[in-house]
Amino acid sequence: xxxxxxxxxxxxxxxxxxxxxxxxxxxxxxxxxxxxxxxxxxxxxxxxxxxxxxxxxxxxxxxxxxxxxxxxxxxxxxxxxxxxxxxxxxxxxxxxxxxxxxxxxxxxxxxxxxxxxxxxxxxxxxxxxxxxxxxxxxxxxxxxxxxxxxxxxxxxxxxxxxxxxxxxxxxxxxxxxxxxxxxxxxxxxxxxxxxxxxxxxxxxxxxxxxxxxxxxxxxxxxxxxxxxxxxxxxxxxxxxxxxxxxxxxxxxxxxxxxxxxxxxxxxxxxxxxxxxxxxxxxxxxxxxxxxxxxxxxxxxxxxxxxxxxxxxxxxxxxxxxxxxxxxxxxxxxxxxxxxxxxxxxxxxxxxxxxxxxxxxxxxxxxxxxxxxxxxxxxxxxxxxxxxxxxxxxxxxxxxxxxxxxxxxxxxxxxxxxxxxxxxxxxxxxxxxxxxxxxxxxxxxxxxxxxxxxxxxxxxxxxxxxxxxxxxxxxxxxxxxxxxxxxxxxxxxxx
Numbered sequence: 001x002x003x004x005x006x007x008x009x010x011x012x013x014x015x016x017x018x019x020x021x022x023x024x025x026x027x028x029x030x031x032x033x034x035x036x037x038x039x040x041x042x043x044x045x046x047x048x049x050x051x052x053x054x055x056x057x058x059x060x061x062x063x064x065x066x067x068x069x070x071x072x073x074x075x076x077x078x079x080x081x082x083x084x085x086x087x088x089x090x091x092x093x094x095x096x097x098x099x100x101x102x103x104x105x106x107x108x109x110x111x112x113x114x115x116x117x118x119x120x121x122x123x124x125x126x127x128x129x130x131x132x133x134x135x136x137x138x139x140x141x142x143x144x145x146x147x148x149x150x151x152x153x154x155x156x157x158x159x160x161x162x163x164x165x166x167x168x169x170x171x172x173x174x175x176x177x178x179x180x181x182x183x184x185x186x187x188x189x190x191x192x193x194x195x196x197x198x199x200x201x202x203x204x205x206x207x208x209x210x211x212x213x214x215x216x217x218x219x220x221x222x223x224x225x226x227x228x229x230x231x232x233x234x235x236x237x238x239x240x241x242x243x244x245x246x247x248x249x250x251x252x253x254x255x256x257x258x259x260x261x262x263x264x265x266x267x268x269x270x271x272x273x274x275x276x277x278x279x280x281x282x283x284x285x286x287x288x289x290x291x292x293x294x295x296x297x298x299x300x301x302x303x304x305x306x307x308x309x310x311x312x313x314x315x316x317x318x319x320x321x322x323x324x325x326x327x328x329x330x331x332x333x334x335x336x337x338x339x340x341x342x343x344x345x346x347x348x349x350x351x352x353x354x355x356x357x358x359x360x361x362x363x364x365x366x367x368x369x370x371x372x373x374x375x376x377x378x379x380x381x382x383x384x385x386x387x388x389x390x391x392x393x394x395x396x397x398x399x400x401x402x403x404x405x406x407x408x409x410x411x412x413x414x415x416x417x418x419x420x421x422x423x424x425x426x427x428x429x430x431x432x433x434x435x436x437x438x439x440x441x442x443x444x445x446x447x448x449x450x451x452x453x454x455x456x457x458x459x460x461x462x463x464x465x466x467x468x469x470x471x472x473x474x475x476x477x478x479x480x481x482x483x484x485x486x487x488x489x490x491x492x493x494x
Contacts, residue, residue: 068119071108072174075101075167076184079465080191084211084228098465102163109170120173126482127172130420130475133413134165140410141374148373149380157375157405157462164468171476178436181477185440188473189249192242193265199225199235199272225272233457236278238466239269240285240454244446247292251301252439279350284453291449296429296442353396355387360395360404362386371407375462380404394459398467401460421471422448424478437481444474 065073078097087094112119125131141158148154175181201207206222208214213231214224229235243266250262273281293302363372363380372380381393395401403411422445429441447470461467 068108068112068174069180071101071105072170073183073187075105075170076469077187077191079167079469080188080195081228082211082465084209087211102166105170106166109173124176124483125172125479126486127475127479130417131169131172133417134168137406137410137413138162138165140406144371144373144406147370148376149383150373150376150378153379154374154376160462161374164462164465167465167468168472168475171472172479175476175480176483178480181440181473181480182436184473185245185249185436185443188242188245188469192239192246192269195227195235195238196265196269196272199227199239200268202226203272203275223275224277225275231459232276233278233281233459234464236273236276236281237284237454237457237464239273239276240281240288240450241447241466241470243269243285244288244292244450245443247289247446248439248443251297251442252435254435278457280457281450281454284450287453288446288450292442292446295426296445352389352392355385355389356381356392356395357397357400358387359385359389360397360400364404364407367404367407369408371403371405371410374405377401377404392459396456396459398455398458398461401462418448418452421474421478424481425474428478428481432481440477444470444477448474 075098078101081097083094083096085097087096089095109120138158138161141154141161145151145154145158171184175184198209202212202214202225203223206219208222208226209228211228211230212226214222214226217224224232225235226232227235227238229238246262246266246269250259250266253259253262270285273285293305297305359381360377363377363384366372377395378393381389381395395404399411399415402414425441425445425448429438429445432438432441451467451470455461455467458464
């Protein structure tokens with residue numbers, strides 16, 4: 001597509017893109033900052049100028065990226081923001097950057113599939129069973145609408161499922177070089193830093209983006225961070241998964257300055273996560289750390305970590321005794337609540353979640369193992385719950401949600417897929433011999449381990465983009481590794 005490429009690289013087009021970028025970001029920042037706050041308005045304008053500077057600085061790099069890869073990077077970048085920064089109502093739905101770019105991405109990929117099959121080469125896909133499973137999942141979800149009690153809820157979940165699964169297909173087909181995986185890795189690290197800082201801003205200033213549920217709670221709860229997410233559990237689960245990509249970066253980078261910056265980001269993210277009070281994620285991170293410590297580090301690193309751990313703990317207790325005690329007390333309280341049972345007067349959070357699971361398993365049993373239909377768990381909890389949930393109609397457990405909505409076959413396939421991804425990433429980690437191969441496989445592996453528990457914290461995972469991005473990144477990287485291992489068969493004959 002030379003005409004489109006030359007148009008995109010022309011000075012006039014770049015100027016127009018820059019102005020559009022400035023208009024969108026500037027209007028969003030100014031619209032969300034109270035006019036009566038000169039300090040915050042100044043900060044918003046400074047952020048606007050910084051964004052413009054970043055856009056100008058990366059322009060030479062952007063010009064070197066193929067159009068489809070650039071579109072994919074923009075899709076991934078916007079997936080972290082979701083509806084947090086801009087949401088425009090269009091009839092019954094809302095449009096935000098991720099969906100806008102997705103609307104552009106679909107016809108572009110279809111064009112390649114029809115007219116540029118050399119770009120979307122099915123023969124070079126080495127994870128075909130994985131893609132077949134996801135296609136079967138979509139078809140099963142579509143077929144399940146025939147027995148769903150709520151067609152509208154089922155259709156909404158089906159759309160989310162298609163959008164999420166299509167990201168896996170996009171990345172498997174379009175990402176073919178190690179450099180492209182590095183770009184995605186850096187995008188993830190950068191956005192994790194941005195979202196963590198927004199969460200810290202939430203906690204310190206008690207101000208939140210328009211999408212946050214905290215805007216409607218009592219003042220004493222305003223310090224709960226949500227970043228660009230609707231609620232704190234979604235944010236905490238994002239931290240749990242992303243934490244290990246930063247950990248792998250800190251572990252593998254040779255720059256002590258970058259190690260220090262990454263360590264500071266990890267500590268800051270943990271500090272912010274404490275105030276989300278997400279119990280599942282306070283177990284997910286130690287679980288991932290235990291796996292990382294045992295399987296992904298050598299003896300030298302293990303010894304160093306044990307020494308640094310004791311020294312750091314002692315220094316923290318001495319220098320920040322009160323804050324350290326407050327954080328420990330908060331964590332102990334959350335862990336204690338996991339062991340306690342609710343009273344008859346007020347059912348504890350852990351009891352509600354237990355009842356949600358009991359209801360879900362009951363619905364699954366009555367469906368004879370076929371599932372109650374795409375997205376219908378909310379409808380069933382609303383109308384047919386036999387165990388009290390205090391009005392909560394989301395399962396709050398991704399594993400149970402899949403089992404209840406889509407039945408035993410899809411659930412079993414998803415569990416096997418999850419285990420297969422972990423085993424493949426571990427195999428890549430053991431066999432890889434370059435810094436970035438180690439870093440990417442290590443980070444994704446840790447994130448996948450943490451995901452096993454972090455996914456039971458949000459009300460539902462199906463609309464959370466980072467879930468699909470984690471799997472898309474992992475599966476596409478496994479495909480890249482397999483193609484690389486067999487690249488000799490793709491070399492043209494001389």
